[in-house]
Amino acid sequence: MSLVTTRRNLLAVGASLIALIALALYGSWPLLGCVDSCFIDYFAIHDAQTAHFEMPDTRLNSWILAWVQHALFESPTTLFDTNVFYPASNTLAGSEHLLGVALQTLPFRLFSDGAVMLHQSALILSFALLAINTFFFVRWAAGSTWGALLAGAAAAFMPWRFSELGHLQLLSVQWIPLIWMLAGRVLAYLTLLSTGVIVLTLWIATRPEFRAVLRLAGAVALPTAIVALTSIPYISRFSAFRFAENSTTDFVSMPGLFLSFLKPPLALRADLAGLAPVTYHLPLVVLAFAALALGWWFAAPRSAPDTLRRRTRVLTAALLVACATAMVLMLGRRIELSGTTILLPGHWLAQFVPGYSQMRAEFRWGIVIGLAGPALAGIGIAWLENQLRALPQATARILALGSARAVTLALFALNICWFQLPSRDAWVDAKDVLRAHQALAKLEPGVTVEIPWRIHRISTASNGSRYMIGSSLHWNPILNGYTAYVPPSYHFLQRLAQSLPDPTAIEKLQRLTGLRWIVVHPERLGRVQKQLWAAAEKGGQLQAIKATPTYRIYEIPTSAWNDSWRAALLADAPGPTTMTGLPRTAIAAPESPPPLNVRVRDQMRYEHGSGLPYFATVTIVNPSAESWPGLDIQPEGLVELRYRFFDAADALLSEGTASLDRDIPHGSGVAAQALVRPPAVDGPMTIHFDLVQRVGGELRNLGFPAVEVAVEVSKRPLLHGIRKENK
Numbered sequence: 001m002s003l004v005t006t007r008r009n010l011l012a013v014g015a016s017l018i019a020l021i022a023l024a025l026y027g028s029w030p031l032l033g034c035v036d037s038c039f040i041d042y043f044a045i046h047d048a049q050t051a052h053f054e055m056p057d058t059r060l061n062s063w064i065l066a067w068v069q070h071a072l073f074e075s076p077t078t079l080f081d082t083n084v085f086y087p088a089s090n091t092l093a094g095s096e097h098l099l100g101v102a103l104q105t106l107p108f109r110l111f112s113d114g115a116v117m118l119h120q121s122a123l124i125l126s127f128a129l130l131a132i133n134t135f136f137f138v139r140w141a142a143g144s145t146w147g148a149l150l151a152g153a154a155a156a157f158m159p160w161r162f163s164e165l166g167h168l169q170l171l172s173v174q175w176i177p178l179i180w181m182l183a184g185r186v187l188a189y190l191t192l193l194s195t196g197v198i199v200l201t202l203w204i205a206t207r208p209e210f211r212a213v214l215r216l217a218g219a220v221a222l223p224t225a226i227v228a229l230t231s232i233p234y235i236s237r238f239s240a241f242r243f244a245e246n247s248t249t250d251f252v253s254m255p256g257l258f259l260s261f262l263k264p265p266l267a268l269r270a271d272l273a274g275l276a277p278v279t280y281h282l283p284l285v286v287l288a289f290a291a292l293a294l295g296w297w298f299a300a301p302r303s304a305p306d307t308l309r310r311r312t313r314v315l316t317a318a319l320l321v322a323c324a325t326a327m328v329l330m331l332g333r334r335i336e337l338s339g340t341t342i343l344l345p346g347h348w349l350a351q352f353v354p355g356y357s358q359m360r361a362e363f364r365w366g367i368v369i370g371l372a373g374p375a376l377a378g379i380g381i382a383w384l385e386n387q388l389r390a391l392p393q394a395t396a397r398i399l400a401l402g403s404a405r406a407v408t409l410a411l412f413a414l415n416i417c418w419f420q421l422p423s424r425d426a427w428v429d430a431k432d433v434l435r436a437h438q439a440l441a442k443l444e445p446g447v448t449v450e451i452p453w454r455i456h457r458i459s460t461a462s463n464g465s466r467y468m469i470g471s472s473l474h475w476n477p478i479l480n481g482y483t484a485y486v487p488p489s490y491h492f493l494q495r496l497a498q499s500l501p502d503p504t505a506i507e508k509l510q511r512l513t514g515l516r517w518i519v520v521h522p523e524r525l526g527r528v529q530k531q532l533w534a535a536a537e538k539g540g541q542l543q544a545i546k547a548t549p550t551y552r553i554y555e556i557p558t559s560a561w562n563d564s565w566r567a568a569l570l571a572d573a574p575g576p577t578t579m580t581g582l583p584r585t586a587i588a589a590p591e592s593p594p595p596l597n598v599r600v601r602d603q604m605r606y607e608h609g610s611g612l613p614y615f616a617t618v619t620i621v622n623p624s625a626e627s628w629p630g631l632d633i634q635p636e637g638l639v640e641l642r643y644r645f646f647d648a649a650d651a652l653l654s655e656g657t658a659s660l661d662r663d664i665p666h667g668s669g670v671a672a673q674a675l676v677r678p679p680a681v682d683g684p685m686t687i688h689f690d691l692v693q694r695v696g697g698e699l700r701n702l703g704f705p706a707v708e709v710a711v712e713v714s715k716r717p718l719l720h721g722i723r724k725e726n727k
């Protein structure tokens with residue numbers, strides 16, 4: 001290669017990289033001016049329901065990045081023991097650790113350690129690096145700078161990226177094309193499996209020498225060791241808690257649903273609002289040029305060197321096999337065809353690959369297609385260019401190449417979604433949370449709980465994620481939190497917190513966690529709750545050390561019983577007695593039990609396939625000479641309220657048990673609050689209540705007369721709950 005050609009190639013590569021960086025900056029331009037204080041405005045892109053659930057995930061990932069960097073500098077050995085969901089351990093394993101992204105964004109810490117800035121910097125970086133790495137992969141694979149430029153530009157703006165804007169862990173796939181390139185030259189499941197498929201295809205096609213295999217093994221050893229080490233906390237957490245299957249796992253797939261994710265719109269030009277909330281389709285122009293990549297197999301251009309032809313043919317096959325594999329895995333674990341259920345490869349992966357059984361939303365395997373598609377399109381453009389270079393006349397060759405590039409540029413410009421990401425103040429609906437945590441940062445460290453802490457998934461997502469990102473301002477341990485997989489102690493503490501500001505609830509939380517600070521947001525409370533907190537402050541039970549119209553911070557004086565129940569809260573198995581010292585042995589049912597009184601709302605709602613939580617007020621009299629256990633995180637030996645929903649024809653619709661979260665003293669009565677969830681069924685029904693004790697995992701009826709309560713259950717639109725929560 002002549003010096004002139006080398007300089008020309010370097011100039012072309014340099015100009016392409018500048019163009020790709022400029023394009024990434026164009027797409028993120030609205031974010032650059034407020035990178036430390038704004039998120040993407042999902043409400044301007046997606047419908048209100050989708051946008052509402054994207055915001056909590058964005059806050060969660062922002063907190064994760066900030067925590068991981070904080071822990072790496074302050075205490076690397078406690079990386080997975082975060083400040084949220086206190087006092088549970090290994091809490092980072094409830095979500096992605098984002099360690100790789102945190103390391104990549106360490107240089108930005110020179111400017112700020114703010115959670116918002118770190119997240120937005122990583123987001124913008126993912127667009128630029130994905131474009132650049134796709135460029136280098138395609139240029140090496142097919143030898144075309146022009147095809148690589150268009151492939152890199154398209155890769156950064158694929159429709160799937162606008163579907164996953166709230167999931168930084170999915171957007172940060174910018175290294176996968178580079179890994180494919182390095183694999184071709186001799187971590188997450190998406191990276192590992194797609195690379196494995198490509199390596200296997202390359203192996204079969206090229207039969208590498210033993211020395212090359214050793215080099216590849218050496219390169220793989222370090223990242224494999226890192227993946228293995230960071231997987232241990234997740235495997236340990238799953239083994240300890242045995243999380244229930246998420247509703248998006250192990251679903252029966254339907255061909256129509258699968259096609260809806262991949263089917264491209266027929267319109268030549270799509271706008272941002274026109275994209276489906278979840279889509280992994282390839283734009284028509286990408287599909288068309290990706291199909292041309294097959295030309296390397298069926299009509300290999302004679303103008304290309306032999307080594308390039310062999311390399312490009314094998315890589316084309318490898319990428320196509322990776323796409324086919326991803327399409328199969330997108331179908332989930334089972335598919336229904338003509339009334340027959342067929343087990344798919346995803347089912348067997350869930351059986352044998354650690355952690356795969358907890359993989360949610362397997363349709364996200366479409367991301368592999370979204371990464372490989374632009375690369376194949378770039379290879380297809382390279383094939384077309386090589387065909388045109390074979391024209392015998394120089395003038396015709398130059399004219400044809402110029403025309404082809406103009407046409408491909410026009411098609412890509414028209415059919416790819418070159419969107420600018422709109423911005424939104426990160427604290428637009430949580431200024432009270434921001435100011436409260438700024439005030440906490442000036443106080444002495446201490447265990448904190450933030451109110452409201454409602455038992456509802458919409459509230460948990462919106463408020464819990466706000467509290468998490470707010471805690472990055474001081475890193476106090478907080479009882480609140482938000483993630484897909486919460487520790488068992490979270491639900492127990494959350495139920496107890498519903499009785500605040502009752503002094504008994506404060507004492508329980510102190511015994512369990514060493515609680516010091518309570519942050520209350522009056523404007524987010526209902527009328528009755530506002531009155532209770534105001535009365536507790538006026539009566540002297542609580543003293544606000546910081547009070548504003550939007551938040552109040554109460555300090556709980558240290559008591560001798562601080563943390564005295566913490567060991568019992570975190571125990572993996574029940575001991576012989578409960579945390580209050582009562583035996584877990586079977587209690588004798590009273591010979592003539594007094595009436596059981598239960599009051600519950602006569603109008604109940606469900607949404608999104610699950611019943612909303614409602615508190616039933618239970619009045620119980622214990623006529624025996626021994627106290628009954630009801631307060632413990634372990635259900636063994638506890639007295640519980642059992643409820644069963646029956647329809648008008650007395651058919652059982654659903655049943656469950658509710659913890660009383662308090663002991664029942666002998667010879668006296670108590671009033672307890674027990675959570676009840678109705679079935680996701682419309683219509684009038686009857687609830688049957690009775691008292692049971694769980695002994696050896698079995699429920700024993702204590703002989704109290706059953707109470708029947710008539711209720712009406714109806715569906716509540718999900719958007720109603722979202723609007724109510726955001727008021």
